[in-house]
Amino acid sequence: MTIATVPDHVLARVVHIAADAILCVDEAQVICFFNDGARRMFGYEPAEAVGQPLSLLMPSRFHGKHDGHVRAFGHGESSARRMGERSLIFGLRKNGDEFSAEAAIARVPTAEGTIFAVVMRDVSEQRQNGALVQRALTDAENAVRDRDDLMGLVSHDLRNPVNAVKMLASALLHIPSDTSATRLPPSAAEHASVILQAATQMDTLIQDLLDVTRLERGQLRIARKPEAIGPLMATTADLLAPLASARGVALETELEAGLPIVAIDADRIAQxxxxxxxxxxxxxxxxxHVRMRALRRSGGILVVVQDTGVGISPEDLPFVxxxxxxxxxxxxxxxxxxxxxxxxxxxxxGGTLTLESEPGRGTSALLTLPACETGGTPVS
Ligand SMILES: Nc1ncnc2c1ncn2[C@@H]1O[C@H](COP(=O)(O)OP(=O)(O)OP(=O)(O)O)[C@@H](O)[C@H]1O
Ligand SMILES: [Mg+2]
Structure with a gap:
């Protein structure tokens, strides 16, 4: 198969329709070629631009500097520079607008002297978009920081009053009943108990908000000590037993023999x-049924909390x-x-927490915790 040679007039046509501005200047810095891309970029017709000095296309503050650059390039060793090899340049449109551009330049010797061929690309929109994206990113980062600061501050300052409400409601409920003069009427005791419940709920939410803020800032403090998981699981089961029985759900705990000691912050793992x-x-x-099991695994333990509940759909699972x-x-x-x-x-x-679920059949939460590095004694 023979490949056709592309005649010069076809190449000239290609140069003419290129999207980039392509122009040539002679040794005297006079424009001698101006393609259609240059017409669109600068706003001059080729007939207007050809014969004019190159300085027509650049802001006046760059004129002197540019002459120096061209002279240096004209006598330098390199005969071409690609786009992106030099810092951005500024162009001037016929309507007086300035724009930033990238340029590639080649020095081509001809029988009539040196010609400088320049290819220019307008990057002002691209730069403007980049600046807008950067600004939006900074705004978003600031907004997140402000929100976290506010959340931290509000949660912190809410804790004292909520704790006062909790303490006083609990004090009202525990007034000794031996003196009839101080005994609370039943309806007041009921109200105090509702107040205590509501304030406890509020306290839990405040603690959670504080924890989330700390986690986000990497400020959650973990004080690890060698612990056995068994007693922690027993305490959790005791704590939730009333809720489980009120809802008619059976709650059981199972420990495999020989579980290793784990290095944990007991309060946090209990949470x-x-x-x-x-x-x-x-x-x-x-x-x-809800079953909480602790099993031996290489390098640590696996705690599985399995329920026979409603489950989580596969679409929801990634968001839990x-x-x-x-x-x-x-x-x-x-x-x-x-x-x-x-x-x-x-x-x-240094552990992992994952959820597996089958909608309608139940969910299992799988929690792994590494064993104590000092190799704690197994608990039987
Ligand atoms: N065992 C489970 N069975 C079914 N859905 C679950 C289970 N565990 C979590 N989910 C789903 O994941 C969601 C998020 O759970 P998460 O514990 O983070 O929040 P919550 O229990 O709704 O509120 P909070 O824990 O803050 O009191 C739940 O609202 C529920 O939709
Ligand atoms: Mg929850």
Whole structure:
């Protein structure tokens, strides 16, 4: 197969229709060629531009500097410069607007002297978009920081009054009943108990908001000590037993023999377990089961919290660890923060937390924790 040679007049046509501005200047810096791209970029007709000095196309503050550059390039070793090899240049349109451009330049010797061929690309829009994106990014970062500062501040300052309400409601409920003069009438005791419940709920939410803020800033403090997981699981089960029985859900705990000691912050891991078991109970209908098991695994332990509840659909599963996310299909009490915090805590321990679920059949939360590095004694 023979390949056709492209005649010069075809090449000239290609140069003419190129999207970039292509122009040539002679040794005296006079424009001698101006393609259609240059016409669109600068706003001059080729007939207007050809024969004019190149300085017509650049802001006057660059005239002197540019002459120096051209002279240096004219006598320098390199005969071509590609786009992006030199810093941006500025062009001047016929209507007086300035724009930034990238340029490639070649020095071509001809029988009549040297010709400088220049290819220019207008990058002002691109740069403007880049600047807009950068500004939007900075604004978003500032907004997130402001929100977290506010969340931290508000949560912190709310804690004292809420704790005062909790303490006083609890004091009212615990007035000794031996003196009839100080005994609360039953309706007042009932109100005090509702106040205590509501204030406790508020306190939990405030603590969760503070935890999320700390996690986000990498400020969640974890104080690890060698611990056995068994007692922690027992405490969690005791704590949630009243809720489980009120909802008609059976709650059982199982420990494999010979579990290693783990290096954990007991309060934080208790918080994780209580959210996992709390979720399991919350999303399991009456008559269901929740089983919390601890198993030996190489390098540590695996805790599985398994329920026979409503489950999570495959579309929802990727979002369960997002802050404030709650499925539209389930009971939306709570704030949707529990799993996000739990995962942050577990990761800070070098462990993992994942969820597996089958809609309609139940969910399993799988929590791994590394064994104590000092090789704690197995607990039987
Ligand atoms: N065991 C489970 N069974 C079914 N859905 C679950 C289970 N665990 C979590 N989910 C779904 O994931 C969502 C997020 O759980 P997460 O613990 O983060 O928040 P929450 O329990 O709704 O509120 P919070 O924990 O802040 O009180 C839940 O609202 C629920 O839709
Ligand atoms: Mg929860």
């Amino acid at each position: 994780v377990l209580s959210n996992l078991v709390g979720n399991a109970v919350k999303f399991t209908p009456e008559g269901g 660890f997002d802050r404030f996310w709650q499925s539209k299909r389930t009971d939306r009490s709570g704030a949707g923060l529990g799993l996000a915090i739990a995962q942050g805590i577990v990761r800070a321990h």
